[in-house]
Amino acid sequence: MKGSRFLFPALFKALVLPPLVVYVLLHILPRLAFPTPTCLSLVPPLLFPLGPGLLGRVLRISAYLISFPAVFILRSTISARTSSWAAKKLGAHIIPRVERRWVLNVDILQDWARSGSDDEVGRMMIITSDPRVMKHVLVDDFDNFVKGEKFRERAWDFLGDGIFNSDGERWKFHRTFLRPFFHPTHITASNFIIPISRFLAALPPRGQAFDIQQSVGDLALRIAWEWIGGEDLATDELARLGEALREAQKVVGRRVKIGTVWPLFELGKDPLEEPMTALRRFLVPRISRACLARDKRRESGESPEFASEDLHLLDRLLEASEGGDAKLVEDQLINVLLASRDTTNSLLTFAVYCLALHPDVAERVREEVLDVAGPEGSITKETIRDCKFSRCFINEVLRLFPPVPLNIRRTLRPSLLPGPDGPLYMPGNTSIILATILMQRDSAVWGDDAQVFDPDRWADMGKEREGFMSWNYGPRMCLGQPLALTVAHTFLILLYRHLAQPSNNTHNDTADPDTDVTAPRPGPLRVHLAPDAQPEGTRMPDAWRTDRGDGRARGGRDRVWVVADVVLAIKGGLWVRLE
Numbered sequence: 057m058k059g060s061r062f063l064f065p066a067l068f069k070a071l072v073l074p075p076l077v078v079y080v081l082l083h084i085l086p087r088l089a090f091p092t093p094t095c096l097s098l099v100p101p102l103l104f105p106l107g108p109g110l111l112g113r114v115l116r117i118s119a120y121l122i123s124f125p126a127v128f129i130l131r132s133t134i135s136a137r138t139s140s141w142a143a144k145k146l147g148a149h150i151i152p153r154v155e156r157r158w159v160l161n162v163d164i165l166q167d168w169a170r171s172g173s174d175d176e177v178g179r180m181m182i183i184t185s186d187p188r189v190m191k192h193v194l195v196d197d198f199d200n201f202v203k204g205e206k207f208r209e210r211a212w213d214f215l216g217d218g219i220f221n222s223d224g225e226r227w228k229f230h231r232t233f234l235r236p237f238f239h240p241t242h243i244t245a246s247n248f249i250i251p252i253s254r255f256l257a258a259l260p261p262r263g264q265a266f267d268i269q270q271s272v273g274d275l276a277l278r279i280a281w282e283w284i285g286g287e288d289l290a291t292d293e294l295a296r297l298g299e300a301l302r303e304a305q306k307v308v309g310r311r312v313k314i315g316t317v318w319p320l321f322e323l324g325k326d327p328l329e330e331p332m333t334a335l336r337r338f339l340v341p342r343i344s345r346a347c348l349a350r351d352k353r354r355e356s357g358e359s360p361e362f363a364s365e366d367l368h369l370l371d372r373l374l375e376a377s378e379g380g381d382a383k384l385v386e387d388q389l390i391n392v393l394l395a396s397r398d399t400t401n402s403l404l405t406f407a408v409y410c411l412a413l414h415p416d417v418a419e420r421v422r423e424e425v426l427d428v429a430g431p432e433g434s435i436t437k438e439t440i441r442d443c444k445f446s447r448c449f450i451n452e453v454l455r456l457f458p459p460v461p462l463n464i465r466r467t468l469r470p471s472l473l474p475g476p477d478g479p480l481y482m483p484g485n486t487s488i489i490l491a492t493i494l495m496q497r498d499s500a501v502w503g504d505d506a507q508v509f510d511p512d513r514w515a516d517m518g519k520e521r522e523g524f525m526s527w528n529y530g531p532r533m534c535l536g537q538p539l540a541l542t543v544a545h546t547f548l549i550l551l552y553r554h555l556a557q558p559s560n561n562t563h564n565d566t567a568d569p570d571t572d573v574t575a576p577r578p579g580p581l582r583v584h585l586a587p588d589a590q591p592e593g594t595r596m597p598d599a600w601r602t603d604r605g606d607g608r609a610r611g612g613r614d615r616v617w618v619v620a621d622v623v624l625a626i627k628g629g630l631w632v633r634l635e
């Protein structure tokens with residue numbers, strides 16, 4: 057049975073252990089302590105409530121029910137005590153604990169019950185937004201902080217043996233293997249001009265509200281496959297591929313949420329079967345065609361170097377894994393598709409949001425890209441390099457809206473984290489959440505204006521600065537950064553070229569006359585938020601508009617409901633109109 061390696065111990069711990077502990081305490085210990093019936097009769101009945109009759113039964117059931125929170129408290133206390141001893145031995149402090157409303161943090165059980173997970177009960181789970189701790193985890197003690205076996209097992213049927221799903225030597229192999237393919241020499245704006253231009257040409261007419269998050273999601277997938285396979289996908293194929301990826305991701309997300317007992321929820325049917333069949337139906341014929349093309353190249357004596365200008369990631373992977381494993385190539389492709397689609401979607405969505413929210417900044421981006429790149433013509437690496445304000449803009453979008461808002465690692469062995477008053481002891485086999493989004497909005501790290509959108513803060517800063525880890529950090533830093541940045545710059549240039557075209561700014565017969573969107577207006581089109589079109593139930597709650605808010609809308613600065621799932625997104629989509 058899938059997942060049984062973790063399932064059975066977890067079932068034992070969650071369902072059998074708590075009543076067993078209580079049974080031993082109430083039933084066996086008194087017998088050991090008072091071995092003779094005379095002694096036993098001295099034990100007060102409440103300490104030995106297992107006799108026959110209604111009272112005995114009620115007490116037995118109560119003891120069973122109470123056993124779960126009791127063992128939860130016991131485990132928490134034991135783990136806190138053990139950590140505290142180990143920390144003392146090493147001259148370290150213990151990590152400060154969350155103080156909840158109820159004694160012994162029992163109210164955490166409520167959250168646990170809601171999450172449906174068994175993983176966190178009575179276990180230490182650490183969260184940090186301190187850049188020094190993040191650096192320790194991602195760089196200084198890198199080998200000790202892994203994604204972990206449990207994640208690997210839950211994602212195995214989807215991500216297989218890909219880079220996202222591996223640790224240690226296996227990860228090193230993937231990283232070394234893939235890195236050359238992501239080198240900036242293989243990435244130029246020309247790879248992306250056609251899909252982005254088509255996307256812009258298909259935008260709804262002036263004045264009509266539309267959800268750009270949804271359509272940019274399709275664009276991100278189209279771009280990813282264009283780069284991977286060199287093919288412009290037909291719309292229905294794109295939709296099928298997108299749906300399969302979304303569904304597979306949902307299943308893995310659900311498994312992670314449920315925790316170790318996830319196999320019990322999949323006894324009847326494997327929910328990954330359908331999406332994975334669709335994914336393979338898409339990938340396998342393309343891999344076979346690329347294999348045939350490779351063999352033909354070989355027969356004609358064409359060396360891979362000679363043809364390399366025309367090769368895409370898929371061809372390059374096949375060249376490099378010659379005679380190798382087709383399943384491995386398939387896994388790598390799925391991992392790269394997943395790595396690129398949602399993150400690019402998130403970056404482009406929040407870039408458009410920030411342009412709409414800050415017209416003054418948008419004006420500066422518009423002026424720069426049209427000045428540097430001109431109203432038409434090719435976009436070179438130099439063009440992108442010279443769009444300096446746009447780069448500051450993209451960095452600021454990534455700072456406040458990191459596409460991967462949280463990351464998670466697990467220790468193999470205990471580790472000493474840097475703390476304000478000396479090292480902090482972190483036990484082995486413990487998870488730590490790296491809250492990138494909190495760190496990048498923290499005034500202790502970024503100053504009093506940390507919540508303010510200000511691209512100029514990047515003008516005299518290096519690209520790399522402490523407290524900015526949207527691309528991750530250290531050996532496991534994002535491989536797709538050059539690609540994503542090239543896509544983002546190309547998108548901004550083509551967007552403003554598109555909006556500047558007089559033909560996009562003329563009278564539009566199909567627009568709704570009631571909304572007064574048909575009258576031509578002077579000047580270029582601009583992107584505006586369209587809160588009136590936001591679906592009911594997805595508008596940002598009014599309470600968040602004040603500067604006190606609840607901290608989720610950057611002190612009342614945001615106008616959309618930002619949700620941090622696996623990837624940062626906008627609840628209900630980003631509704632905008634061009635006017």
Ligand code: HEM
Binds near residue numbers: 396525
């Ligand atoms: C705005 C866009 C992007 C952002 C913010 C981003 C961010 C990240 C982050 C935070 C990680 C670390 C994940 C982890 O530790 O679990 C990562 C890893 C990775 N990213 Fe990206 N990413 C972006 C786009 C892309 C694109 C377009 C590609 C590929 C075409 C890509 C390929 C990868 C790969 C292969 C890894 C795994 C690296 C490893 O484990 O060694 N990323 N990315």
